[in-house]
Amino acid sequence: MWYYEKKLQYPVKVRDCNPRLAKYLIEQYGGADGELAAALRYLNQRYTIPDKVVGLLNDIGTEEFAHLEMIATMVYKLTKDATPEQLKEAGLGAHYANHDRALFYQNAAGDPFTATYIQAKGDPIADLYEDIAAEEKARATYQWIINMSDDPELNDSLKFLREREVIHSLRFREAVEILKDERDRKKIF
Amino acid sequence: MFSQFKYWEPYISPFDPCPPIRVKSYSTPPNLYINFQPPGMPQFKTPKQALLHGTLWPDLYSPYPNPAKRGDQLE
Numbered sequence: 042m043w044y045y046e047k048k049l050q051y052p053v054k055v056r057d058c059n060p061r062l063a064k065y066l067i068e069q070y071g072g073a074d075g076e077l078a079a080a081l082r083y084l085n086q087r088y089t090i091p092d093k094v095v096g097l098l099n100d101i102g103t104e105e106f107a108h109l110e111m112i113a114t115m116v117y118k119l120t121k122d123a124t125p126e127q128l129k130e131a132g133l134g135a136h137y138a139n140h141d142r143a144l145f146y147q148n149a150a151g152d153p154f155t156a157t158y159i160q161a162k163g164d165p166i167a168d169l170y171e172d173i174a175a176e177e178k179a180r181a182t183y184q185w186i187i188n189m190s191d192d193p194e195l196n197d198s199l200k201f202l203r204e205r206e207v208i209h210s211l212r213f214r215e216a217v218e219i220l221k222d223e224r225d226r227k228k229i230f
Numbered sequence: 231m232f233s234q235f236k237y238w239e240p241y242i243s244p245f246d247p248c249p250p251i252r253v254k255s256y257s258t259p260p261n262l263y264i265n266f267q268p269p270g271m272p273q274f275k276t277p278k279q280a281l282l283h284g285t286l287w288p289d290l291y292s293p294y295p296n297p298a299k300r301g302d303q304l305e
Contacts, residue, residue: 208261
């Protein structure tokens with residue numbers, strides 16, 4: 042069960058009306074390395090992972106939903122007042138024809154979200170290594186979007202999200218360290 | 231201490247169609263150099279600072295874009 046806090050994890054401000062950026066940002070919404078894929082991946086893996094790291098997957102999976110909400114807010118703000126003409130110019134004509142200004146789980150190229158983005162191998166090490174890779178890929182995706190965006194306020198939020206990917210990657214590495222630890226061996230600190 | 235960005239020089243052909251980017255770089259964030267966060271790492275002075283950086287610990291902060299970026303480099 043979850044408690045919902047009616048505020049964003051980090052403030053989202055958008056300076057310019059720039060629907061084209063929304064087209065790129067949707068990659069983090071419904072793309073293979075996006076926040077939806079991340080949240081579903083971790084929250085699904087937690088059932089079959091050793092209990093020492095279940096809590097970690099639960100926490101990070103939950104935080105990914107908070108990130109998803111931030112991305113949704115960005116996309117919404119960037120498109121809500123754009124005219125059909127502006128959307129067309131931004132390459133969102135096909136999206137408008139299908140969805141109006143509604144958000145849709147798809148990547149920047151318009152491919153709909155698919156469960157095949159998410160792996161669940163059942164092997165704890167394989168799953169955690171995938172999670173580490175997913176975080177690094179999400180970090181890189183944020184970098185490429187920041188490189189294309191000249192909105193300083195939006196970039197501020199994107200940099201926050203990018204840093205969270207760095208921290209999550211470290212936490213998954215720590216989870217691997219916990220699982221490979223020789224429990225019976227005496228440790229001297 | 232490690233560096234947050236690494237640089238490399240790709241091969242430049244005399245027949246490249248676009249003006250060459252001589253130095254390319256990529257981000258190597260702190261998580262690559264820490265297997266397990268040690269206890270008692272120093273934290274940011276204020277909660278607001280921590281929020282703005284996205285982490286409680288300055289040592290885990292990864293700047294982007296590269297603050298030392300030069301014009302001839304590509305992230």
